[in-house]
Amino acid sequence: MADFKNLTETKTASEEIFNGRILHLYRDTVTLPNGHSTTRETIRHVGAVAVVALNDANEVIVERQYRYPVDAVITEIPAGKLDSKTEDRLAAAKRELAEETGYTADEWISLGDYYPAAAYCDERITMYLARGLHRGEQKLDEDEFLNFSFVKLSDLVDEILSGRVTDGKTQAAVLKACLLLKND
Amino acid sequence: MADFKNLTETKTASEEIFNGRILHLYRDTVTLPNGHSTTRETIRHVGAVAVVALNDANEVIVERQYRYPVDAVITEIPAGKLDSKTEDRLAAAKRELAEETGYTADEWISLGDYYPAAAYCDERITMYLARGLHRGEQKLDEDEFLNFSFVKLSDLVDEILSGRVTDGKTQAAVLKACLLLKND
Secondary structure, three states: OOOOOOOOOEEEEEEEEEEOOOOEEEEEEEEOOOOOEEEEEEEEOOOEEEEEEEOOOOEEEEEEEEEHHHOEEEEEOOEEEOOOOOOOHHHHHHHHHHHHHOOEEEEEEEEEEEEOOOOOEOOOEEEEEEEEEEOOOOOOOOOOOEEEEEEEHHHHHHHHHOOOOOEHHHHHHHHHHHHHHHHO | OOOOOOOOOEEEEEEEEEEOOOOEEEEEEEEOOOOOEEEEEEEEOOOEEEEEEEOOOOEEEEEEEEEHHHOEEEEEOOEEEOOOOOOOHHHHHHHHHHHHHOOEEEEEEEEEEEEOOOOOEOOOEEEEEEEEEEOOOOOOOOOOOEEEEEEEHHHHHHHHHOOOOOEHHHHHHHHHHHHHHHHO
16 A cells, blocks of 8 residues: 555646636646646535435425436435525525425534535535424525425435435435434 | 426537536526526536445445545545446446555445536446455556555444545445445
8 A cells, every 4th residue: 555645736826717607617737746747627616505304204305306417307305505605504504495495493413514526526515404394485596496395214215225316415414314313 | 385397407508618637517508497598507527436345344445535626635435437438337446446446346236326416517426335355456547646444334434424524425325335234
């Protein structure tokens, strides 16, 4: 096993390629631990939150949403982008759950952070478990289209284990919540 | 709850923004279910594989690798990109494990697919559990820097549950493997 005391790369130049509504793309030049130079294509993203919303019957809210890049309607837990890099993440999680499903929750437990693609994107998703749900009114953006429903946590775990749920944050957050609740 | 029979979006135009070494960025124009038009910033990615490599002592291979976008050395399972869109995913998983760690395996079990960021990227990661490990020689690319070691599966699960492992595919694949092995 090679021993690299210093694995870090040092930026020597940065070129902005694209500044879009969601994605901010840079091609940076870096110096590697061996002194060589290479480029890093890097997406800068505002960050996001995701919520495992569990009711008193041990059912979880899942959404069915069309995702253009993969051209499929997929199953996901409620989630959304921060309004800004500095927005409080718990506040964002409460807002996204309320907007997408109408539900509020009495109890919010952090499930930690999740980097979807640390090789090329700085997006950090903070995951929460929300319990003690209260129903309210869904407030989707005019151009947002999704359906939501409740499924048994144990059924959702089975769907994840059998490969029928392909969304990464949903897999990680739901399995984490399941194991943490078992350890309770 | 709103009922959208058709959640699908239809592409009406596509603009190539950037064609890099790893990321291929498009800004597409789509028609939404309500007839409105909007843009979708979409990364096209070749696809990838990730491997939970488990030895007979119930230890898993983890790597420590610097990830430029998040400016941190993070803990990950062995993983890598496909050589092409059409490469056989199991063959790619075997190659990546051997290159990064030197290990080969007798038994390969699919852990299903994982979309890291389906909202803006089409990358699909296929995850595997590899058992019956045999040691060989690590063959890193000249400009690839990572350390690997074995950790107890139960310790790695604890690290994930406590939030100390932030890599998404590692969280999902290891928790899946843990739950599937428990159900065995």
